[in-house]
Amino acid sequence: MSRALEVELPVERPGPAAPSLAERPSKGRRGLVLLLTRVVLVGAILVVxxxxxxxxxDPFWISSPAEVxxxxxxxxxxxxxxxxxxxxFPSTDLVFHLRYTFQEMILGLVYGTLAGTVVGFVLGRARFLGDxxxxxxxxxxxxxxxxxxxxFILWFGIGIESKIVFSATIVFFLVFYNTFxxxxxxxxxxVDVVRIFGANRFQVLSAIVVPSALTWVFAGVRLxxxxxxxxxxxxxxxASNRGLGFLISSAANQFDTGGVFAALVxxxxxxxxxxxxxxxxxxxxxxxxVVSR
Amino acid sequence: MSQVDRHLSGQASLATGAAPPARLGGAPSAGATIEFVGVAKRFWKGDTPVDAIGHVELVVRPGEFLGIVGPSGCGKSTLLNLAAGLMLPTAGEVRYQGHLVRDVNTRVGYMTQKDSLVPWRTVESNIALPLEIRGLRGRRKRELVAHYVELVGLKGFERHFPSELSGGMRKRVGLARTLVNDPETLLMDEPFGALDAQLRLLMHEETLRIWEHSRKTIIFVTHDLAEAVLLADRVVVISARPGRVKLIKDIDLPRPRDVARVRFDPRFGRLFEELWAALGEDVRRGDENR
Incomplete structure (x- = not known):
């Protein structure tokens, strides 16, 4: 059809997907060396x-790897x-604490993201309100x-609600600001491009504004x-009697340094x-x- | 294939309905695709006014290939923005097929200087964008997209994102996206500026072929005088800011033109020199003003 087709175009074709280009050389030998060095380093720290x-x-202060x-x-x-x-493995005890923390985290993330996205988008689009x-x-x-x-503890008690609200508040601001x-x-x-193509208000929103804002939402959620x-x-x-945070603080309250380290791990x-x-x-x-170079 | 050809020649166009869109108003006057009537455009840079266009009178004839050249900052792009209805003139009026341009002019295809590709859409999905806005789906959409991907030589890159392409390739995606919408009139703002010489030649050939095939009206803004003479029926020289029409020259080189050889036509040299004389003064003056 077109003559342009018969000419081999002088362009470099980037590899498929091309995620982090910086990481590629570290694969192979260099990667192995890095890995081994890391293992040795961690081992040395543990020995020391x-x-x-x-x-x-006194192990009272620093515990010890064996105890941890x-x-x-x-x-x-x-x-x-x-x-x-x-x-x-894992013990019902660990699962109990992990599940509690996960639950707070995920619900906080969901509520915070939802609220942050909606409020951020509305305030971002309604200029006067936003200002x-x-x-x-x-x-x-x-x-x-x-x-x-x-x-929040005062308002929502020492149960799971106050943790969810707290987590959601942090998430909200990060997501809100990005979306905004x-x-x-x-x-x-x-926007001009699609308007010339004849897009109506709704199409401008759905084709450009929302996807453009969504990429920022993702960045916010990532954060x-x-x-x-x-x-x-x-x-x-x-204030809690379960969860990973509780494990840390209760061990610390009992001067159980090893327990603190274990929970931290x-x-x-x-x-x-x-x-x-x-x-x-x-x-x-x-x-x-991803920007190709 | 036949479907695609019909589309190319502009007969099966969905974008160009018989009745003028409601947003174009005023009494129609026949015989011109675009008219700039006493157009002036002033921008504000903070509190200082910048007169991009002083006073432009210009009639773009139906089906012609009009080249616009001028020193940088002379308001060439502003003229296209006005024709596309993306901005309104400070004084005077812009008419499209006799109707006052008051809002975005959806009858034109506009290739801006920036490629303005949608970064989160792949090559094919960018090209499909105007079709999706028109509500075209399924096989017909895919066929058209595939056709234009091929036309601009991007086969094999359909699923790449703009960030994965070179500047020249992005320009070609932009061209395909403009053409797939089959607009009556093409506004092109230095569309091939970023391409290497070889590729430019190919794109010139392609542009002329498409134009000869479809007889669309094309307004082609460039800073490259040779490119304008090569392609256009008439070349308009715009003066340094505030832009005015300084000279309009008919390019009487025979058609169809062989873009690789027409430069060696003695008439090409004469036309180039005459236009350069008009342009050169302003380029130098524009330089001093800076």
Whole structure:
């Protein structure tokens, strides 16, 4: 049909999907070396820690890897032999606490995201309203959220509600702010383009404004996911009788350093897994944002 | 295939209904596609007025290929924005097929200087955008998109996102997206500026072929005088800011033109020189003003 087809175009074709270009060279040998070095490093830290706990510093303050391991085992499994441990992992106790924290986190995330998206979009599109309320929102936004926790406990009790509200508040502001900006900073050129194609108001919204704002919503949610966990755990530490935050604070209250470390290890594993999942989801959803070089 | 051809020649167009859209008002006057009648446009940069267009009188004839050249910042793009109804003139009026342009002019296709692709849509989904707005779905949509993907030589890149393409490829997606909508009139603002010389030649050829095939009216803004002479029926020289029509020159080079050879026609050289003389003064003056 066209002559343009017969000519091999002098363009570099980027690879499929092309997620993080920076990571690619580290695959293979270099990656293996990195991994091994990391393992050795962590091992060395553990050895030094163990040595220090036995010879230099009172384990009351720093516990020791062996003790933390024992506490972890006690927390995560029931039984003494490795076989029993394997069968009984994770223990109902651990599941109980984890589930509680997850529940707060996920509900906080859902409510916070919903509210943040709706309010952000409305205020972003309704310019006058947005300008009117913006300073107020900034004022609350700049308040350390932790300071709100006692108020929420007062209002919503020491049950799960206050934790959900606290987590949702943190999420709300992150998502709200992103959505607000996203709904305001819609590329006018894109709007003009579809208007010339004959788009009506609704089509301009659905084809350009909403998707454009949604990419900002995603960015906000991406940011908010780890914070929703922070919110849940912090609220638990203030007043609760279950959850990961409770495990940390109750161990600390009993001067059980090993128990604190064990709960921290669990928390670390949880947050690393969550962040990994979010990163995966992001690279799928926001593939178009990857800039090829 | 036949469906696509009919679409190309502009007969099966959905965008161009028989009745003029309600948003174009005023009494029709025949014989002109676009008229700029005493048009002036002033912008405000804070408190200082910037007169982009001083006073422009210009009639764009139906089916012609009009080239517009001028020094940078002379309001060439503003003229296109006015024709597209994206902005209104400060003084005078812009008419499209005799009707006053008061709102966005959906009868034109506008390729802006920026490629303005929708970043979260793939190549094919960007090209499909105007069809989706018209409510076209299913096989017919896919056929048209595939046809235009091929036309601009982007086969194999359908599922790439704009961020994964080179500047030249993005321009071609923009061209395909404009053409798929089959507008009566094409407004092109330096559409091939970012392309390398080879690709430009191909795109010139393609543009002329499409124009000869469909007899659309094309207004082509460029800073490249040779490109304007090469393609256009008439070339308009706009003066430095505030822009005025300085010279309108008929380009009497024979059609169909061979874009690779027409440069060596002695008439091409004469036309180029005459236009350059008019343009050159202003380019230098525009430079001093800065």
């Amino acid at each position: 820690w163990q040595y220090a706990a036995e010879r230099l510093i 391991w024992a506490r972890l085992r006690k927390l995560a499994v029931v039984g003494d032999s490795p076989w029993e441990a394997l069968v009984n 009117l309320i913006n300073p107020l929102i900034i004022a609350i936004y700049s308040l350390p959220k932790l300071a709100l926790a006692p108020l 900006i996203g709904a305001r900073e819609v590329d006018q050129d894109l 908010a996911v780890p914070y929703s966990l922070v919110g849940a755990v912090v609220a638990e530490m203030m 669990v928390l670390m594993i949880v947050s690393v897994s969550i962040n990994g999942l979010v990163g995966r989801g992001e690279s799928v959803l926001l593939r178009w944002k």
